[in-house]
Amino acid sequence: MEESSTIEQVYRGTFVHSTPQTPLLILEDALLGVNTHGTISQRQKNVVSTHCYTKLLCGVYLNSSLCGFLPCSEFFMPGMVDTHIHAPQYSYAGTALDLPLLQWLNKYTFPVEAHFADLKFAQQIYNQVVKRTLRNGTTTACYFATIHTDASLLLGQIANDLGQRALVGKVCMDRNDSAKTYKETSQESQEETLRFIKELLEKKYPRVSPVVTPRFALSCTEPLLGQLGAIAKNNNIHIQSHISETVDEVNVVKELFPDSKSYTDVYNKHNLLTDKTVMAHGCYLSDEELTLFRQTGASLAHCPNSNVSLCSGLLDVRNVLKHKVKIGLGTDVAGGYSASILDAARRALETSKVLTIQNPGYKTLTFEEVFRLATLGGSQALSLDKQTGNFEVGKDFDALRVNVAAPGGPIDLIKDEHPKVGIWTLIIKIVNSDDRNIVEVFVAGKKVVPFTEKTQE
Numbered sequence: 001m002e003e004s005s006t007i008e009q010v011y012r013g014t015f016v017h018s019t020p021q022t023p024l025l026i027l028e029d030a031l032l033g034v035n036t037h038g039t040i041s042q043r044q045k046n047v048v049s050t051h052c053y054t055k056l057l058c059g060v061y062l063n064s065s066l067c068g069f070l071p072c073s074e075f076f077m078p079g080m081v082d083t084h085i086h087a088p089q090y091s092y093a094g095t096a097l098d099l100p101l102l103q104w105l106n107k108y109t110f111p112v113e114a115h116f117a118d119l120k121f122a123q124q125i126y127n128q129v130v131k132r133t134l135r136n137g138t139t140t141a142c143y144f145a146t147i148h149t150d151a152s153l154l155l156g157q158i159a160n161d162l163g164q165r166a167l168v169g170k171v172c173m174d175r176n177d178s179a180k181t182y183k184e185t186s187q188e189s190q191e192e193t194l195r196f197i198k199e200l201l202e203k204k205y206p207r208v209s210p211v212v213t214p215r216f217a218l219s220c221t222e223p224l225l226g227q228l229g230a231i232a233k234n235n236n237i238h239i240q241s242h243i244s245e246t247v248d249e250v251n252v253v254k255e256l257f258p259d260s261k262s263y264t265d266v267y268n269k270h271n272l273l274t275d276k277t278v279m280a281h282g283c284y285l286s287d288e289e290l291t292l293f294r295q296t297g298a299s300l301a302h303c304p305n306s307n308v309s310l311c312s313g314l315l316d317v318r319n320v321l322k323h324k325v326k327i328g329l330g331t332d333v334a335g336g337y338s339a340s341i342l343d344a345a346r347r348a349l350e351t352s353k354v355l356t357i358q359n360p361g362y363k364t365l366t367f368e369e370v371f372r373l374a375t376l377g378g379s380q381a382l383s384l385d386k387q388t389g390n391f392e393v394g395k396d397f398d399a400l401r402v403n404v405a406a407p408g409g410p411i412d413l414i415k416d417e418h419p420k421v422g423i424w425t426l427i428i429k430i431v432n433s434d435d436r437n438i439v440e441v442f443v444a445g446k447k448v449v450p451f452t453e454k455t456q457e
């Protein structure tokens, strides 16, 4: 059979993933065939426990070099998606969280981002952030870089070289009085965005794409917002920005854009809300604005660590889901202090519980729902769900091999959780896991963690 002859690798064991209908599905003792392009080409569940499995996937003869078996304490889950992360801010992650957003940007963020004119510095930090996120199981990341085109191109190159699927944005901001060395004119912003897109596309990286990136409405003039909307449309590419993160920010937007009905309307007027748009935060969006998100197909990146660390607000994810707006999780490094989407999942549960404390009738998010946000939800938010997000046949094999009993890991298995007895319990334990439990990471079928000698440096 022609299709099966291209199978390069078969994995056997427990797979957990989400579908649009079911937030968490467990496929016990399943087989997954991955072809030479890194795509899942066959899947079979509930393989009988027998050693006669040599011909279990139609026509595929398994031999030990082709087939990877998972021990009982392990399972595969889809690679996680970070829908919003600032790569340059990784250089001060975990520090400087003592100010609200607008002061925080002026005092810490803009001065640090200005350093990325220096390509050597950019190389060091971007190498670190891509490696750190990969190790934490982020197989897809949507990055803000800085205003510097060459450093932003370098981030694309590093993501490609290390094997991460990535959207990369050169930041645009033609309105910024607070940092002498961190500003650009409207013309520079437009021309450099075009150069960035052209040069990144010319590289033909298979899984790294450019994303049009107005920083947020406060830092862009109306003409620039309009030009960026047109550039995204002409090139049919993604858009990312921030929206309604804090009350102060929403109030300044009202002053700067008095003719717009709402913050969402500012972006919509400039054609910046499309089904390839992801907006970070959205804590203060009205129901009317969420409806506009649904109508345009734009999505939200929920960044709970950042929202609490900068005392910005609490996003009501239940209400976003009720409006059928696409939503994934973001670390928002360095407003968020952790580069791990597992951390974001924990924080998303916590934020939902805080909302429940405030309103006991509130329907708290479940573990399963948050698992879906971290994987399939993120891929939908980035309109990449045809390529990644779960283990459907036809998608790329973006996967994490998780070992809940990893030596030196953060979890102790209790007697009753003997492997196989409580696979469900084991999976739930990922809420308490960290990168020590993520023993291998695959992007499009290629193992990218552990790093090889070449990617180690």
Ligand SMILES: O=c1[nH]c(=O)c2nc[nH]c2[nH]1
Binding pocket: 086, 101, 105, 109, 215, 216, 242, 245, 306, 332, 335
């Ligand atoms: O969390 C945030 N981080 C940023 O860098 C930023 N810029 C605008 N708005 C922002 N919010």
Ligand SMILES: [Zn+2]
Binding pocket: 084, 086, 242, 280, 332, 335
């Ligand atoms: Zn952000």
